[in-house]
Amino acid sequence: MNSSMLNRRRFLNRLSLCAGAPVLAPLLDRVLLGAEGGKPPLRFLFVVEGNSVPPKQLCPAGIPFVEREQRNAFTEHSLLDAELPTALKPVAAYRDRLTVIQGLSGRMCSGGHSSDHGALGAYHANHGRNLQAATVDCVIGQAHPGIHENLVLGISSDADKVVDFNCSASGRGRSRATLLHPSVAYTQLFGAVAKGEAGAAFQARRHLLDHMRGDIRRARSALGSLEKEKMDAYLSSFETLGTTSQRLVEARDRIAKVDPGMTDKYSSQVETDRLDAHFELATAALIGGMTNCATIASGVGFPNFNITFTGLGIQTGKHPIGHALYNEDDTTGWDQSQKIRAFHFQLIARTMDKLKTMPEGGGTMLDNTVIVYLSDGAETHHSRCFEWPFVVLGNASGRLKAGRYLQFPDYGLKGHRTINALHETLLHLAGASQGLFGSLDPNLDKDMHRGPLDPLLA
Structure with a gap:
């Protein structure tokens, strides 16, 4: 294994201890691979x-x-x-x-x-x-x-x-x-860095997701096993949306660089x-x-x-x-x-x-x-x-x-x-x-x- 690969792995291992690791690690891995001439997925x-x-x-x-x-x-x-x-x-x-x-x-x-x-x-x-x-x-x-x-x-x-x-x-x-x-897709992808209505809609959705996850958990406790299974599927979807929203916020700087801007189309x-x-x-x-x-x-x-x-x-x-x-x-x-x-x-x-x-x-x-x-x-x-x-x-x-x-x-x-x-x-x-x-x-x-x-x- 060459020294550059070892250095990359050491860097990523240290990164794994940081709070932003879930978002930053895939990005930095891709960047470092590019610097070394490696092939990303x-x-x-x-x-x-x-x-x-x-x-x-x-x-x-x-x-x-x-x-x-x-x-x-x-x-x-x-x-x-x-x-x-x-x-x-x-x-x-x-x-x-x-x-x-x-x-x-x-x-x-x-x-x-x-x-x-x-x-x-x-x-x-x-x-x-x-x-x-x-x-x-x-x-x-x-x-x-x-x-x-x-x-x-x-x-x-x-x-x-x-x-x-x-x-x-x-x-x-x-x-x-x-x-x-x-416009909806733009808000989902770039709302974390968007101005005006798209940015406001993104923040409103984050708050709504927080409330809905709590409501689903409370409703689940009153359901039978079959209904709980269905509710768990809904909860999983909302948890995923919440995690994605947080990752978008954490990756705000990177997203801003590729934001195409929302035009009339x-x-x-x-x-x-x-x-x-x-x-x-x-x-x-x-x-x-x-x-x-x-x-x-x-x-x-x-x-x-x-x-x-x-x-x-x-x-x-x-x-x-x-x-x-x-x-x-x-x-x-x-x-x-x-x-x-x-x-x-x-x-x-x-x-x-x-x-x-x-x-x-x-x-x-x-x-x-x-x-x-x-x-x-x-x-x-x-x-x-x-x-x-x-x-x-x-x-x-x-x-x-x-x-x-x-x-x-x-x-x-x-x-x-x-x-x-x-x-x-x-x-x-x-x-x-x-x-x-x-x-x-x-x-x-x-x-x-x-x-x-x-x-x-x-």
């Missing part, structure tokens, strides 16, 4: 867009698109000289970090308009009524927590809705809240503004070490996926767009779908640009970040989950072999794999491998569910 951004991803929309010109039923073997193509499709053109500058994955199945999920939590959990969630286990984003967040284990942000067709429970789960039966209003009713603000918040949270795993749920879950992207000049909701995707006589729906998807990748590209400017270790934060794009609706509007397109951006500090278009064999054929295997690949990269993630498709061999996916690894 990977950070992840999951972008889940509602209403399906037609596989053809991710196929570059010059690479033959093969219909699912005709895929008999695993194939791969380089993206380095390919003409990217409309949806992916915004990330063309990062084609060497881009991986398009076609042909994974997810039949263990519900399909239909949305698989909601199943998209990240690889199980049949039954619209949130049957959350069997933690979703992949939450497993990663729990393995490498920042001030927040996870940050889940999103937009909904119901612009008045403040939170939803539609995408991520921290454990069996425990859906994580998706914050839908950027944070209170806008325009869906593109809200999505823009959420990406801005997620990027700031990742850079500031407030979380190592963020999820953006863009219109996830039925019926709230039916967003109208008026900010892009589109006056049709995503539900009718979904029905119009395969209208051979009118490509309007197809074109609108691609325009909306390209907007998501514009925001992803902006996040990557920002991460690329942040030094870390021997490179930048982008080197240590993996971005995963998928839909909660798999491959088509009324999905059956026989295939589930994914886009992965990042090379995980050289551990992912990127710059490729990958196509797995059709459902059930030799070499076919499921979304479980991809999620397990991400867990493998995060150092949180489970070997077998999610539920099994009873019609497939068990090994088709196992990860990691060797073709993705360098």
Whole structure:
């Protein structure tokens, strides 16, 4: 062990005796690792867009698109000289970090308009009524927590809705809240350093949490065993919120450095503004070490996926767009779908640009970040989950072999794999491998569910 590593460990051991250790230790560990050229934990951004991803929309010109039923073997193509499709053109500058994955199945999920939590959990969630286990984003967040284990942000067709429970789960039966209003999310993340209404709201929430924890404890003493178990779950949530609020106060100086400032788009009713603000918040949270795993749920879950992207000049909701995707006589729906998807990748590209400017270790934060794009609706509007397109951006500090278009064999054929295997690949990269993630498709061999996916690894 070299002397610099010993000095770092001695420093952190001394720090562990300080009152601020729970907040400062992860930050200083990351800073000292960077000074020594070491590698901090990977950070992840999951972008889940509602209403399906037609596989053809991710196929570059010059690479033959093969219909699912005709895929008999695993194939791969380089993206380095390919003409990217409309949806992916915004990330063309990062084609060497881009991986398009076609042909994974997810039949263990519900399909239909949305698989909601199943998209990240690889199980049949039954619209949130049957959350069997933690979703992949939450497993990663729990393995490498920042001030927040996870940050889940999103937009909904119901612009008045403040939170939803539609995408991520921290454990069996425990859906994580998706914050839908950027102003609310801003207060939660940056209220400790904010001025005006956001700062006042943060302080009011801290006082309210103190009172509510006391009320819950008093109520618990008068309940039976079953009710106590439920109340304990509520108490645990409030304790977590209280601890997080205290950590935000203690980390005030660090948070102030990445505070994006709350502009008009944070209170806008325009869906593109809200999505823009959420990406801005997620990027700031990742850079500031407030979380190592963020999820953006863009219109996830039925019926709230039916967003109208008026900010892009589109006056049709995503539900009718979904029905119009395969209208051979009118490509309007197809074109609108691609325009909306390209907007998501514009925001992803902006996040990557920002991460690329942040030094870390021997490179930048982008080197240590993996971005995963998928839909909660798999491959088509009324999905059956026989295939589930994914886009992965990042090379995980050289551990992912990127710059490729990958196509797995059709459902059930030799070499076919499921979304479980991809999620397990991400867990493998995060150092949180489970070997077998999610539920099994009873019609497939068990090994088709196992990860990691060797073709993705360098």
